[in-house]
Amino acid sequence: MSENAIIVNQVIKRFGKAKQNNWVKNLINRKAKSNGHNGSKPAEEEINGPVMALDTVSFEIKQGEIFGVLGPNGSGKSTLIRLMSTLLLPDDGQILVMGLDPVHQPIEVQRMINRVSVEASFFKKLSPMENLIYGARLYGMGGKEIRQRVVKILTRLGLEKRNIFNPMEEMSRGMQQKVAIARALLSRPKILLLDEPTTGLDPVSKREVQAVVNELKEHEGTTILLTTHDMMEAEILCDRVAILHKGKLIALDTPEALKELAPRLNGHKPSLEDVFIHLTGDKLKEEEKEDIESAQAMVHAITNTEETVEEELQPALEQ
Ligand SMILES: Nc1ncnc2c1ncn2[C@@H]1O[C@H](COP(=O)(O)OP(=O)(O)O)[C@@H](O)[C@H]1O
Numbered sequence: 247m248s249e250n251a252i253i254v255n256q257v258i259k260r261f262g263k264a265k266q267n268n269w270v271k272n273l274i275n276r277k278a279k280s281n282g283h284n285g286s287k288p289a290e291e292e293i294n295g296p297v298m299a300l301d302t303v304s305f306e307i308k309q310g311e312i313f314g315v316l317g318p319n320g321s322g323k324s325t326l327i328r329l330m331s332t333l334l335l336p337d338d339g340q341i342l343v344m345g346l347d348p349v350h351q352p353i354e355v356q357r358m359i360n361r362v363s364v365e366a367s368f369f370k371k372l373s374p375m376e377n378l379i380y381g382a383r384l385y386g387m388g389g390k391e392i393r394q395r396v397v398k399i400l401t402r403l404g405l406e407k408r409n410i411f412n413p414m415e416e417m418s419r420g421m422q423q424k425v426a427i428a429r430a431l432l433s434r435p436k437i438l439l440l441d442e443p444t445t446g447l448d449p450v451s452k453r454e455v456q457a458v459v460n461e462l463k464e465h466e467g468t469t470i471l472l473t474t475h476d477m478m479e480a481e482i483l484c485d486r487v488a489i490l491h492k493g494k495l496i497a498l499d500t501p502e503a504l505k506e507l508a509p510r511l512n513g514h515k516p517s518l519e520d521v522f523i524h525l526t527g528d529k530l531k532e533e534e535k536e537d538i539e540s541a542q543a544m545v546h547a548i549t550n551t552e553e554t555v556e557e558e559l560q561p562a563l564e565q
């Protein structure tokens with residue numbers, strides 16, 4: 247068995263077609279054709295271009311490390327986790343989870359991993375104990391032993407005994423998120439995929455969940471992939487951090503090494519936030535320019551095409 251828990255190799259994931267107006271598309275294609283171009287190809291890709299959720303992404307996660315994927319909304323973090331957990335198929339490239347391929351060995355991969363998504367769902371009227379026993383049954387686990395294990399996991403994650411038997415709806419979101427992590431641990435996953443486990447939590451709950459993540463690393467040796475848009479969180483929790491920007495991996499290193507990538511400001515060491523802005527700043531300017539140009543081209547194409555349509559319609563109207 248390799249010492250890598252996860253290998254991501256040149257992975258590409260596109261999503262369908264961007265929302266578009268067929269009427270506009272047809273007009274632009276007609277205009278392109280009437281100008282002597284093969285209208286369908288370039289115009290189609292330019293206007294309908296599918297969303298590149300992940301664009302040729304490669305990295306490796308070592309066993310036992312907390313690996314952070316840092317990126318703003320829409321940068322591809324959840325897509326990455328869904329590919330690893332067999333919920334999506336890549337368009338190209340390959341992922342290996344403990345040496346197993348999620349595309350060809352989904353059941354085996356599912357045994358290795360568990361995932362906690364940003365909005366974990368529960369039966370809110372039921373207690374953590376009841377929710378976890380329900381979860382355990384889905385994994386084919388049951389019996390007396392499981393009740394003891396639930397109590398053990400929940401108390402270790404900092405839940406007080408009395409909360410274990412109270413309805414979930416009476417608990418803070420931070421506590422609920424801890425129960426979600428506990429539920430994911432029931433199946434004894436080798437790899438825990440945490441998709442924005444602290445997004446939307448108040449500062450105290452956030453710290454509680456972060457402490458749980460640290461505790462898992464210290465005492466269980468669980469490999470953890472954690473996504474976040476919180477730079478501070480990535481910095482304090484993660485051994486290494488990959489920065490995703492619009493589906494592309496733009497940096498990967500330890501938080502300390504990443505901070506060397508941005509210049510010092512007034513003698514102060516840059517934060518991960520400075521690094522992120524430094525790395526994406528130039529890209530943003532380039533993209534803004536491209537966006538404006540393509541919008542201008544579109545407006546130009548539409549206005550010109552409307553004239554053509556009017557010209558074409560005119561004889562029909564005159565009849
Ligand atoms: N099921 C889907 N269908 C279409 N587009 C999607 C789907 N899931 C994600 N996307 C798009 O892919 C990109 C990456 O999304 P996601 O992985 O959810 O980002 P993040 O988790 O970093 O916020 C976004 O542009 C998003 O709109």
Ligand SMILES: [Mg+2]
Nearest residue numbers: 323324325441
């Ligand atoms: Mg997401």
